[in-house]
Amino acid sequence: MAVDRKQLILEAAKKSFSLFGYKATTMDQVAKLANVGKGTIYTFFKSKEEILDEIVTSLIKDMKTEAEKAVDPNLSFEENIHRVLLRLLEFRKSHQLTIKLFQEEKELGTRAVSDVIQRVEKAVIDYMKGIIQEAVDRGEIKECNPEITAFVMLKTYIALIFDWEKQHPPIEKEEISKLFRLYFFEGLGK
Amino acid sequence: MAVDRKQLILEAAKKSFSLFGYKATTMDQVAKLANVGKGTIYTFFKSKEEILDEIVTSLIKDMKTEAEKAVDPNLSFEENIHRVLLRLLEFRKSHQLTIKLFQEEKELGTRAVSDVIQRVEKAVIDYMKGIIQEAVDRGEIKECNPEITAFVMLKTYIALIFDWEKQHPPIEKEEISKLFRLYFFEGLGK
DNA sequence: AAATGACCAAATGAACAAATTAGTCATTAC
DNA sequence: GTAATGACTAATTTGTTCATTTGGTCATTT
The missing domain is CATH 1.10.10.60 (Homeodomain-like)
Incomplete structure (x- = not known):
């Protein structure tokens, strides 16, 4: 052929x-x-936009594969969701295409690019939603709105990894894991 | 005179x-x-920029006053920090100047405006840092890095109040309070 | 039937002119 | 004498023009 x-x-x-x-x-x-x-x-x-759409569709597929590789059924939900988030944000951080796209969205605000980034974020949240729902069903974590929880977790990770670095030295992976456990699982309360 | x-x-x-x-x-x-x-x-x-600086300095003072009004020593740290954050974000949401400034930062990216917003955010985090440190000292919450904790809390609130609304119906104050308690104090773990 | 690139209308941006602006300073008002 | 002023200027921003480039089409070629 x-x-x-x-x-x-x-x-x-x-x-x-x-x-x-x-x-x-x-x-x-x-x-x-x-x-x-x-x-x-x-x-x-x-159209040009349709090409971008198709590329991003396959990008989302790649991210899903990447995320699934990070999950280990022997580990706790807590450990798994942390690994998924780190892996996905690592992906975003190290892949030329996603870097350029996020940069273009911020600097140029190209509409087609904004749309596509929105789609990526939604896909990530949907995927996490599933994992969270399972953990709730399994009784591993408390009852919670899976979508809001996924949303807040993603935003927290982005804040810790991308936003924090704008003004401070980066936080180690190990440290992020600890923070995540402290804030989301154990809670600050005594 | x-x-x-x-x-x-x-x-x-x-x-x-x-x-x-x-x-x-x-x-x-x-x-x-x-x-x-x-x-x-x-x-x-x-210069023009110095005028903006001075205005924002007084804005930060107003925000601090506003925040202090939200604190009630009879309430728990948890309840207080929630009230402070809500009050501050309510402030940001309802005051013409802050609305215009945040909008200009996003749409025009005017440097002087970015600088000044940075300063507001730093002031908020510093203020929260103090409250958090006190709560740790009082033994009301677990040991934690007050700056990172303040940072994450603020980002979470902004995500829940501003970012979530971009795509979903707004979350009620009462609901935000519950979410905040669940995520940061009780933790999702069982 | 699939692939192509010359072609076109629309969008872009380089270049220039005109208008506006932040900041100065000689003059004015008290 | 000094505090206030607004006409002035250098620099930036804005509007306009127009040649070039671009996304997309379609008659022609393979």
Whole structure:
């Protein structure tokens, strides 16, 4: 079978988005990178935005795989959710595409990019929601609204990992784990 | 004694910053609003930014007063810190100046405004830090890093009040109080 | 039938002109 | 004499023009 042109286009676009961002990537560039006529792109995708959407859909799939690798059924819910969050935020921190996208959202506020980031966040929360619901069902943790809990946990991790570093030296993984246990599981109360 | 010109200028600037934002406020406008010559402004302040700084310094003082009013020594630390946070975020939510400033920081990214918001956040965290340290000393809550704890609590509240509302119906005050107790004091663990 | 790139209308941004602005300072008012 | 002023200026911002670039189409080629 000949080369999969759609795949070529997706890879070219992903590379270009990662390197230059969404807005700065031109369709001519993608066509050239993919070794394909520009028109060909439009036989597979109806717009530039649709390419980004498809790339992010597969990104979300990758993140899910990554998250699942972090889960170990022998460990407690507490340990698992911590590992999932760390792994996902590590992913976000180390993958060119996500870095560029978050940067573009903050600096340019490109709408298509905002939309797509929203989608990633929702996917993460949905995934965590599932894990939390299971833990509640298993009786491992107290009754709680899984969506709000997932939301608060994610925001807390982002605050500890991304926001804290803006003004202070980074907190060690081990330390974050301790903080997380203290705040969310044991509680500050005596 | 004649009218306090410096105060007139501060009030005019505050009004204009609240109405149009920092960047969109001109010194001519402030002078006109304050009924003084533009040159007079520069006998009290060395720049537009210094006016903003002074206004924010007094804003921080107001917030501190507001926060102190929320504290009731008969209540538990848990209840007090919750009341302080709610009161401060209520303040931020309902005061024209803070609304405009946060909006301008997000939309325009004006540097002087970013600096000043940073300062407000630091002041809030410092204040909370003190309350937390006291509670630790009193043995009311577990040993913890007061600064990180204050930081995480503030971020959590902002997430619950501002970020959650972007996508969901707002959470009731009473509900936020419950969530806060659950996550930070009792912990999810059984 | 699939792929292509010349083509087009719309969007962008470089370049320049005009207007506005923060801050100064010689003059004025008291 | 000194506190206040607003006309002035250098610098920045804004509006405008217009050539270039861009996303997307489609007649032609393979």
